[in-house]
Amino acid sequence: MECSLWFAFETIEALKTVRASSLVDEVQSSPNKMAAVKDIVTLVLDKDHKTTVTVHLHGATVLAWKAQGKEIIFLSEGAVYDNKKAIRGGIPLVFPSFGPWELGPQHGFARISRWKLEKKPEKDDSGAMTAVFTLNDNKDTRKMWDHKFKLTYTLYLTEKTFKTTLKVDNTGKETFTFTTLLHTYFRTDDVTKATVSGLQGLEYVDKVHGDGKFTEDRELVTVAGEVDRAYAGVTGGGKVLMEKANLPDTVVWNPWVDKAKAMGDFRDDEYPSMLCVEAGHVATPLSLGAGQSFTGSQTLTLMDE
Numbered sequence: 001m002e003c004s005l006w007f008a009f010e011t012i013e014a015l016k017t018v019r020a021s022s023l024v025d026e027v028q029s030s031p032n033k034m035a036a037v038k039d040i041v042t043l044v045l046d047k048d049h050k051t052t053v054t055v056h057l058h059g060a061t062v063l064a065w066k067a068q069g070k071e072i073i074f075l076s077e078g079a080v081y082d083n084k085k086a087i088r089g090g091i092p093l094v095f096p097s098f099g100p101w102e103l104g105p106q107h108g109f110a111r112i113s114r115w116k117l118e119k120k121p122e123k124d125d126s127g128a129m130t131a132v133f134t135l136n137d138n139k140d141t142r143k144m145w146d147h148k149f150k151l152t153y154t155l156y157l158t159e160k161t162f163k164t165t166l167k168v169d170n171t172g173k174e175t176f177t178f179t180t181l182l183h184t185y186f187r188t189d190d191v192t193k194a195t196v197s198g199l200q201g202l203e204y205v206d207k208v209h210g211d212g213k214f215t216e217d218r219e220l221v222t223v224a225g226e227v228d229r230a231y232a233g234v235t236g237g238g239k240v241l242m243e244k245a246n247l248p249d250t251v252v253w254n255p256w257v258d259k260a261k262a263m264g265d266f267r268d269d270e271y272p273s274m275l276c277v278e279a280g281h282v283a284t285p286l287s288l289g290a291g292q293s294f295t296g297s298q299t300l301t302l303m304d305e
């Protein structure tokens with residue numbers, strides 16, 4: 001199943017406020033604040049370092065995607081890199097449970113587990129830079145969720161597109177159920193001017209309004225306050241095009257003033273600079289029998305002005 005969604009930045013100005021140095025340079029220049037270099041994997045597509053993806057092995061969290069020098073992804077200045085807490089910003093991976101979870105931490109353990117770099121960044125036959133990260137069940141995951149699994153996260157970077165594919169294998173003998181999501185934080189200059197299209201006519205659960213169910217009537221969804229909505233079954237279609245396969249639901253989230261203040265790893269003044277548009281399978285759980293697998297992916301494309 002392929003479906004698409006458009007995320008529009010207000011102006012391309014947002015994209016001009018690109019940090020001059022690459023994240024790896026920042027890591028090296030201020031190791032206390034940022035992650036340690038040994039934790040970072042960078043996919044470099046072109047020589048000038050203008051099209052890159054930076055990944056932290058903690059959670060296999062994508063920290064940055066620069067497309068032709070433009071930084072598309074938001075990463076909080078307040079993010080904590082202690083290899084324990086989920087990283088605030090980038091693309092944290094949600095598995096095996098979206099939201100509060102009775103068996104473990106909110107959004108599950110994938111984003112707080114140490115992943116393995118299974119295949120170092122290299123160009124494939126089509127010229128895309130690819131890298132593969134994996135996470136297998138281990139004693140920590142089994143304490144919370146007693147199932148055998150393998151997650152395979154494959155990244156593909158081309159000049160204007162960034163595709164992320166998450167494969168879930170049930171390597172055990174019993175069926176398990178789960179929800180999953182790619183929690184993408186987009187960078188915006190002014191979130192009140194950003195728009196998301198492709199959601200009109202869809203039912204959503206509004207967490208800001210007591211988990212009430214509503215129908216989206218707007219063609220262009222805009223943000224003017226706290227927003228936390230899970231849209232189910234997104235199939236319609238900017239500056240960034242989000243195409244999705246097997247991830248039918250979309251969550252739109254911005255913490256706004258009070259929640260931003262309450263978050264220890266997010267600066268109080270950062271809420272206008274980001275909008276999460278999260279592709280997932282969360283409205284209904286997925287069920288995988290022994291030996292079965294599921295693959296979901298998103299492809300982000302930076303569109304011409």
Ligand SMILES: O=P(O)(O)OC[C@H]1O[C@H](O)[C@H](O)[C@@H](O)[C@@H]1O
Nearest residue numbers: 086106107207228251252253276
């Ligand atoms: O603070 P976190 O655990 O990273 O969650 C951040 C946010 O993730 C999603 O967007 C949820 O819909 C929100 O309810 C949640 O606040």
